[in-house]
Amino acid sequence: MKIAVGQGSCGIAAGAQKTYEILENRLDKAQNELCVTGCIGMCYLEPIVDVYDGGQLYRFVRVNETAAEKIADAVNSKDLSAAFEFKISEDDEQFLKKQTRIALRHCGVINPEKxxxxxxxxxxxxxxxxxxxxxxxxxxxxxxxxxxxxxxxxxxxxxxxxxxxxxxxxxxxxxxxxxxxxxxxxxxxxxxxxxxxxxxxxxxxxxxxxxxxxxxxxxxxxxxxxxxxxxxxxxxxxxxxxxxxxxxxxxxxxxxxxxxxxxxxxxxxxxxxxxxxxxxxxxxxxxxxxxxxxxxxxxxxxxxxxxxxxxxxxxxxxxxxxxxAAMGTENSKGTKVFALTGKIKRGGLVEIPMGKTLRDVIFDIGGGIKNDKEFKAVQMGGPSGGCIPAELLDTVIDYKALSATGAIMGSGGMVVMDSDTCMVEMARFFLDFTAKESCGKCVHCRLGTKRMLEILTRITEGRGSEEDIDLLEELCRTVKDGALCGLGQTAPNPVLTTLKYFRNEYEEHIKEGKCRAHECTALLKYEINPQMCKGCTMCAKKCPVNAISGTVKNPHVIDSGLCIKCGNCKSVCRFGAVEVK
Amino acid sequence: MSVNLIIDGKKVTAREGQSILTAAAENGIEIPNLCYDGRVELYGACGLCTVEVEGNPKLLRACSTKVAEGMTVHTVSDRINASRKVALELLLSDHDGDCKAPCSKACPAGTDCQGYVGLIANGEYKEAVKLIKEKLPIPASIGRICPHPCEKKCRRQYVDEPVSIAFLKSFVADKDLEGDTYVPDIEPDTGKSVAVIGGGPAGLTCAYFLRAMGHAVTIFEQMPKMGGMLRYGIPEYRLPKAVLDEEIALIKNMGIEFKNGVKLGKDFTLDSLKAQFDAVVVAVGAWNSSKMRVKGEDLQGVWGGIDFLREVALKNYPSIGKNVAVCGGGNTAMDACRTAVRLGAENVYVIYRRSKDEMPADPQEILESEEEGVVYKYLTNPLEFFGENGKLTGALLQKMRLGEPDESGRRRPEPIEGEVEKISLDSVIMAIGQYPDLTGLEELEATRKNTIAADETRFTTSVEGVFAVGDATNKGADIAIAAIGEAHKAAVIIDRYLNGEKAEYKKPYFVERDDSSIDFSKMPKAPRQKMPQAQPSVRKNSFDEVNFGFSEEQAKKEAMRCLECGCHDYFECKLIAYANDYNVKPVRFSGEKHYRNTEDKSELISRNSDKCILCGLCVRVCDEVMGKTALGLINRGFNTIVEPELNKPLAATDCIMCGQCVALCPTGALREKSALVKSVPVSESRAESICTFCSNLCPVDYRYIGSSVIRALPAGEKGLLCKGGKFGVLAYKDKKSASAEEYIEALSGLEKYSCGSLAVIAGGRVSAETAYVLKKYAEEKNAELLTDADETCAGYYALNKLGFKPVSDSAKEYEAVLLVDSDCGLSAEYKAEFSSLSGRGIALNTPYSENGTYFDKFGNERRQKAFVKPSAPVFYEALNTLLKNKAQDVTAEAVKAVAAQPSGEVTAEDIINCPVSFDF
Missing domain, CATH: 3.40.50.11540 (NADH-ubiquinone oxidoreductase 51kDa subunit)
Incomplete structure (x- = not known):
């Protein structure tokens, strides 16, 4: 049999080298051939071991040390069923089956070193x-x-x-x-x-x-x-x-x-x-x-x-x-590879023909949102791209159609966000990235992104004013117009698209001091519900700043002036008494 | 191949491959830019040159977009302006410095205090007066009496004491009045006429500037003489009227008609002026004393402050008795009490309801009045004046204490119940305020304070064509310089009005530093110069001026104390010019700002990163033009900064101090050492010339003011200059060149010599222009042309080409010799030759002008003037003036005559290898 261990960076990070070592030590090498291969794209299932028995491929996933031992034994005994507990599920197989691979056609299949x-x-x-x-x-x-x-x-x-x-x-x-x-x-x-x-x-x-x-x-x-x-x-x-x-x-x-x-x-x-x-x-x-x-x-x-x-x-x-050219849409031909990440069940590399919808990628191939939460938006094209909200999930993957939403096809980054993602914070995150990565040459990018970042930071920290949104929009426009290269010209996109689709979140931050995703710590308030609190003192013990007071078996209270919003109390409370507002 | 396109509606023909930016510039359309220079590769950092091209949805950078046939370009549109404005605002949001010094900004008239103080330090008195008179036409008067808000903001006070700005002003203005007095150029007559009602500081100022702009101006004044409150409100001992008279005479001599003793509403009306003149300016001042609303105010012996001062000024000395009280704490109160002392009162009290700390009067005045015997009754307020037979005999005073601060920030005085004091008095002078008399001006809309309602930026009143300024308007009486400031601004607006335009005064935008961000602790101390004064015992009996004025030595010393707060690049800075063009409000984008506060000072070049806009010109010119890499960009994003290689000081890099970086820097981030004794930001004059330091004949742009050369900049297409060319002027740092007039005067001594009896001997460092005009001069005079230069000398190339013969070849004796730009010490024969010329030569521009041994032998008294380099621009101008056939363009003709290598042939390598060296 031929055994291939996926050793892309993702596989190695998941422990593929150890897996390989175990297989190498344990396998009967006279009968079997062990080799490495690249990333097949199902990064969430790494380490992956493919066993070719004649023409038949058996794919084992999340192959940890025990699994590797069992698979080696199964191979040696020529009875793979002994290791079938590690075989890829039918559900997960859909991830690859629904793809069309051209650019990635050899990835995870051949040995890249030969x-x-x-x-x-x-x-x-x-x-x-x-x-x-x-x-x-x-x-x-x-x-x-x-x-x-x-x-x-x-x-x-x-x-x-x-x-x-x-x-x-x-x-x-x-x-x-x-x-x-x-x-x-x-x-x-x-x-x-x-x-x-x-x-x-x-x-x-x-x-x-x-x-x-x-x-x-x-x-x-x-x-x-x-x-x-x-x-x-x-x-x-x-x-x-x-x-x-x-x-x-x-x-x-x-x-x-x-x-x-x-x-x-x-x-x-x-x-x-x-x-x-x-x-x-x-x-x-x-x-x-x-x-x-x-x-x-x-x-x-x-x-x-x-x-x-x-x-x-x-x-x-x-x-x-x-x-x-037979694949794709009128103005976008062939296939496109996406790196699907974020709050997605099956993250990894996806290659599909142009013309599929975002829904196809995120729900059909990606399996939907982690923990079955609500899908909120997907960020296409990284810091240069924009977000596309849930209501546009049926947008076709096509250069023109994606641009029409305000996002871009980009190089293929696709970050999926759920209801726990604050869209203002997300825009701030990307602006922080571009501001730091600006080369400093042109004024619009060097200072424009910096000032945009400052405005976004102040909004996420509850210090924003209503004029800030106008100011942001003005900066977005002028930076887009005036920046020298693609980095600066596209840097406003995350802000522009979040403003377009999630303006209400900006307004909530500014006017109500509220972050609906509970992501902007400065806007959070931790409180203990006295009805639920059993007075176990656990939260008070774990509070790093002694902001929680109370006696045994009596409801505890958080001093919001001292609270640093680390969330320790919430995570240790077994009664769900700590509420975040 | 030429390309036809349209820029801003104008048909333009450009060369193929040319950028929109240069094509526009060649057709007189300037597109703003901060990072472009034709000698370095395109960079595109500033984003200011964006334009719109029809058919293209994007904003395009004019610097990099090539012209194309049929292209239609717009360089101005709302979108473009918005983009440029934001770019400028972003730049300014991270720009730290002071465009103008705090003193100048504090001056209500915006006089350039740092500028004239600096010019005084350099002995450029005429230039200083010229600069002052750009804003203030009566500096000798104002310098004496101004409460100098400038000094209150002077940062020198944080080191020791503020610079004595006001007295420096009167010093230099007095000097100017001594002779060769500055008179402004007057524009050709416009045919427009303006009537000014009121001959006080506001009226005189408005008249001065409007006349200078070419308008016919008539001043109508009710008093017998012009000067307003300066004459009738300020006592003689502070402002001698002779000084005021002189300054007013200068204004009159500009061709302004004075009509004195005519009263509005009686001798003429507003309507009559409106009918006769194209515009009317109301500057009637505030001539009524405010009442105190205290019982007994009508008694005989109770005076209004300005009424009292006016009577004294008119020499109708009122009899005020022995015991006099002055009510009030301002400068009018000071004038009143000190005048009362001089009128012979024995007991003079100042009654003031707050304490000394709250008193608005100048502390110096308080001190001087105390020295003269005035007694201060602080925390008292008159309750009642009483008298007998209608004549004042005394006052009842309420004692006060200080309560909580009021809106003005001063602690509010409150009466202490039951505590009163009675004093005997012969006179009371109420100096608590003044208000205008609006008789004859009823037509104009008034404010609630019963002053004329005038627009604060347009100076217009409710009546078309009638403008109003000064104490009679809006907030009422203020200090003289405030009225002068308004009057100057109004003159500019009125000029536009007379041209049929509508305009308003726009407060300029300046970048400014916070005083608290500056560390004053390490600055060396130097005490303020004391104004020499008459002894109190003498002055209290005399109306003679108390202050004697600074000596020249004192003035220079005092001026040297200036901390030079304002940016030295202000007059050249492209950033601040654009900022005002585009009405920026950078505060919108305020956020994190760099305060690096480190100035990298090499001997010759200093860098201030806080003013750097990262246009990259310095880095690029160093690399691309000079082939050096002394400067580079480090860090990324917001923290990007220009630093010398490996963060070393500039002097430790391979920098050759050619100064290219400084020349191209669009802001004050890079500066060269100034050749002035005291560096000062001023609007420089320029003279394009040829560098005299070697035979490369590099074009140079000399910047000078008056007769002081400030710096040299590379000029010409290639803009190459070596360290010598760039900084050689520093070698003459503490020397001054003579003025063109002085040269002409000196040369007139040679008029009688000619026909072979005169030798013109040029030294090795004459400029090509000087050599050229000397040759023309010699031809006209039929004089011999000689030189002591050899190949090692800078000017040799030009002199040789122009036919100057070596001086050693000539055994002839001359009746007279003109020796120019020579160190006269090259050879023994040479010395010998001159030894025989005793008394018959004039040596100009020799380094030995002050104590050289040869000087005594063949000079005359004129050469005592320090005629030293770099005099080239001034000298060749002077010489050219003397010629019958003047050169049209000395530089061009000189270069042609010398048949110089075209500047294009000098390369960066020549510059780097240039053998010229100097000890600076």
């Missing part, structure tokens, strides 16, 4: 096809037919950028892959690099061929050490196999490829800031125009695409642009 595995799954066939039988123009045409749009967030047609770089005059051209995935809650790119690095390399080489680049750079954030290690390994393997370097696959096309580890600035995900950083300068965006296609890396024509964009390329070449 080029043979990739080759055996049609790997590098597209590149071979391109180099042997297609002109660069034909490649671009195929991509144009596919309708592939940049998956980094802006959704700009990939062929157009390729073509612009192709048309740009210049001996030296560069192809750059943007793997500086920085949105909080987004991990699509990491999964691709960790689980299928050759697919990225192949997509990039096809792109490099199309635009005429002789050098390709992958800009990966340094916070992705595993991705960097696997990609490095894959580049080395590819080079050894004549796939990177001079005369690739015996053709006249030569291209070098290297990795640049980014130092962790969110703004370096903005293409011109990324170029500055690549050149060794401070990561600050450049004015556009000129666009990188005219003047990019070292002021040479350059093309930058996101990881997921490149991950679709080899499939398109092999299956034809039309097959890709």
């Amino acid at each position: 080029i043979e595995d990739y080759k055996n799954s049609d790997g590098y066939k597209a590149l071979s096809k391109v180099l042997s039988s297609m002109t660069p123009e034909q490649v671009i045409e195929e991509i144009k037919i596919s309708g592939l749009a940049g998956r980094g967030g802006a959704g700009f047609p990939a062929w157009f950028k390729w073509n612009a770089a192709r048309q740009s005059e210049g001996e030296k051209k560069y192809l750059i892959c943007n793997a500086d995935e920085g949105d909080p809650g987004a991990f699509m790119d990491r999964a691709v690099i960790e689980g299928d690095p050759h697919n990225l390399i192949e997509g990039m080489l096809i792109g490099a061929y199309a635009i005429g680049a002789s050098e390709a750079v992958v800009y990966v954030r340094a916070e992705y050490p595993l991705a960097i290690r696997r990609l490095k390994n894959a580049i080395e393997e590819a080079r050894k196999n004549g796939i990177i370097g001079k005369n690739i696959m015996g053709s006249s096309f030569s291209c070098e490829m290297r990795i640049k580890a980014g130092a962790g600035a969110f703004v370096c995900g903005e293409e011109t800031a990324l170029i500055e950083s690549l050149e060794g300068s401070r990561g600050m965006p450049r004015l556009k125009p000129p666009f990188p296609a005219q003047s990019g890396y070292w002021h040479k024509p350059s093309n930058i695409n996101n990881v997921e964009t490149f991950a679709n390329v080899s499939w398109i070449i092999l299956n034809g642009g039309a097959a890709f």
Whole structure:
């Protein structure tokens, strides 16, 4: 049997290395083959162990040490049913079954550390096809037919950028892959690099061929050490196999490829800031125009695409642009990967064809809200995106339709929120992120986001005034208009959308001093219901600031002047007597 | 290829590839920007240059958007203005400093106190007077009597004592009256006429400024002479009328018609003026004394304060007897009691219902009156004046105590029941206030206080074309400088009115620091200069002026005490200019603000991060133009800051002190060391010239005021200047150049020499312009052109090209020699040659002007003036003035004549390697 242990960052975090060790020590290696694979996308079920018995796949989930031992024993005894208690439930199987995987097609399936595995799954066939039988123009045409749009967030047609770089005059051209995935809650790119690095390399080489680049750079954030290690390994393997370097696959096309580890600035995900950083300068965006296609890396024509964009390329070449375009809606073709997180039952990576609804993703695939609470909103596109409220749950996943709500498709972050989420606090959280990540170059972003954050903070702390909402809206408008790069231009989106859909929450904070989600501690008031309190003294003992007084068997009282709203009393009370207002 | 487009409705032709910003600028449409400079790469940080292009929904940055055929651009719209305004407000919400000094802001007339104090410190007296007279036309008078709100705000008081701003003003104004008195330029006649009713400080000021703007002005005054309360309310011992007369004469001589002894309602009416003049200004003042509503007020011997002072001023000295009481605690009370002393009263009391601490009068006045024998009866209030046969004999005084503070913040006086005091008196002078006489002005809407209701920003009254200012309006009587401030502002508005425009006074926006945020503890102390005064025993018997005025030495010392609070970049700062253009209210966005409070002071350049707007120009010009990386950006977001590499002090980096960063800094964040003795923010004059420190012939922009060169800035397309060019002017820091007039006077001594008997000898550091005009001068005079410069000298290149011969080649003896910009010490032969010229030469601009040995041998008394560098702009101007065939553009002609390398050929590398060095 072949046993594959999911060892993406998520699997490792859940303990997959220990699982692997146990299997390695316990399995009868003469009979079985143990290997690693990337993240299959069901991060909430990690560690995951896939056992292939002939053609049949048995998937075991949440494989802790005991489970690993039992599975090893079951494999050794050739009777997997002994371990079926750890098998994935039918419900959970729906998570994958309802997806359509193109970019992620090899993730969690093949061994990312072996080029043979990739080759055996049609790997590098597209590149071979391109180099042997297609002109660069034909490649671009195929991509144009596919309708592939940049998956980094802006959704700009990939062929157009390729073509612009192709048309740009210049001996030296560069192809750059943007793997500086920085949105909080987004991990699509990491999964691709960790689980299928050759697919990225192949997509990039096809792109490099199309635009005429002789050098390709992958800009990966340094916070992705595993991705960097696997990609490095894959580049080395590819080079050894004549796939990177001079005369690739015996053709006249030569291209070098290297990795640049980014130092962790969110703004370096903005293409011109990324170029500055690549050149060794401070990561600050450049004015556009000129666009990188005219003047990019070292002021040479350059093309930058996101990881997921490149991950679709080899499939398109092999299956034809039309097959890709057959999926999706009129203006959004193919599939899109989402990182589903937040208050969701099944969090992980979801790839679906464009045209599905948010409801499909959140309820059908994601299984709905954790603890069956009420769905409130979903934040699309991270700090640059916006929230979409429950009443728009049937919005179709399509660039245009999503933009119409005020949110964006974004790179694929999808953070689900329930009734315990305060929308003002959520906007504040994202503003805090963008304000800190602003590079400081342009006035609107450096100071505009700071002032917006201050206003939001004052509202969440109960110090807001009614004019603050107008001021926020004015700042949102001017920052959107005036900021230099995408970071600043989109930073107001979380505020604008929450103001659009949840204005009443802002008003409640300001006028009534109330946070309905009970998230804004400054607005909370802890009180003990004297009818419910049994006088057990537990709360008084746990109170870190001695704000609770009372005698045994008599109702206790919280001194709101001293209370720091830590919530200890509420969590220790066995009688539900502590009430938060 | 040219591109046609429309900018703000104007058809414009631009070059292909050009940005909207530069295309607009070339067509006279200025688009605001703070981070653009043609020499460095586009940056796009400030976001001010946004424009709208039809068909594009976004706001576009004009700096980076290229022109396109058929494009329609709007540089002004509500959306654009709102965006710019917010950007400016955001910038200002994190900008710390004082645009203007507290003294200047405290002055109701907005006189630039820091400016004129600084100019006095530098000995630039004429410039100081000019600056004062931009706001205040009678400084010698006002300097003497002003209660100086400026000094109350002067931050020097937190170190020791405030700067004596008012007396510095009268010092410099007196000096100006001594001779060569400043007279403002008068615009060509506009054909418009204005009548001013009232010749007091407000009326005179309004007339002064309106006349300077070219309008015909007539002042109607009921009293025999002009001056108003300054003449008839302020005693002679404080303000000698001779001084006032001189200042008023200057105003009259501007061509203002004075009509004295004419009374409104009797000799003329408002209607008659309205019919005759295009505008009328009512500045009638407040000439009635307020009553106390105390029994016995009508007795003979009870005087109104200003009535009493007026009688004295008219020399109708009233007989006031031996025992005199003055009621009130203001400055009029001080004037009254001290006048009473001088009229011979033996016992003079001041009756004031509060205590000394609450007294509004100037403490100095209280002190001086006490020295003169005035007795203060604090915490007393007259209950009744009594008398015999209708004549005052005494007063009953109620004793008071202080209760809770009232709205004014002063503790409210309350009577102590039963405690009264009776005193014998011959006279009482009630100095408790004054109000206007509105006879003849009934047509104008009045306030509840029975003053004229005037719009506070437009100075208009209820009658079209009639404006009102000063004590007669709104809140009533105030100090003279307040009336002057209003009058100046009103003059500007009236000028616009006469042009058919509607305008209103807009209080300018300033960034200001909180006094409490400044650490004064480490500032060295230097006591305030004492005003020399007559002895009390002498002065109490005389109306002669009490104060003798500062000596020049005292004035300079006192002026040096200024802490220089106001931003030194105020007149150049683009941020504050835009802030006022866009009516900012940054307080909307107030939040966390950086108070780094650290000024990185290198010897020549200082940086203040609290004023930095992160436009990046300094970082970029250093890197991109000079190829250095002395400065860089660190941190992110709100905490982004410009710092020298590795956080070292600037001097420890590879900085070559070329000053490019300073030149490009749009705010006061970067400053160069000033070549002035006392650095002072002033509106500088500029002279574009050629740097004289080496033969690279770099264009330079000299900034000067009067005859003091303040600094040098790189000029020209490339804007390159080395440390020497930039900071060489500092080598002459404590020297002054002569003025153009002084040069002309000095040169006139050479008029009689010509035809080969005169030699013009230029030293090695003449500028190209000076060399050029010297050559023209020599040609006109038929003089020999010589130089003592060799290749090591800065000016050699230009001199050689213009045909100056080495001085050693000439064995000829000259009747006279003009020696310019030479250190006259190069060689023994040279010295010998000059030794024989005793008494027949004029040496200009030599470093030895004061104590050099050669000086005595061939100079005359004129050379005692410190004619030293950098005199180039002034000197070539003076010389050019003397020429029959004046050069139209000295710089351009000089460069042409010298056939200089075009400035374009000098590179940053030349600058970095420039051998010029100085000990500063």
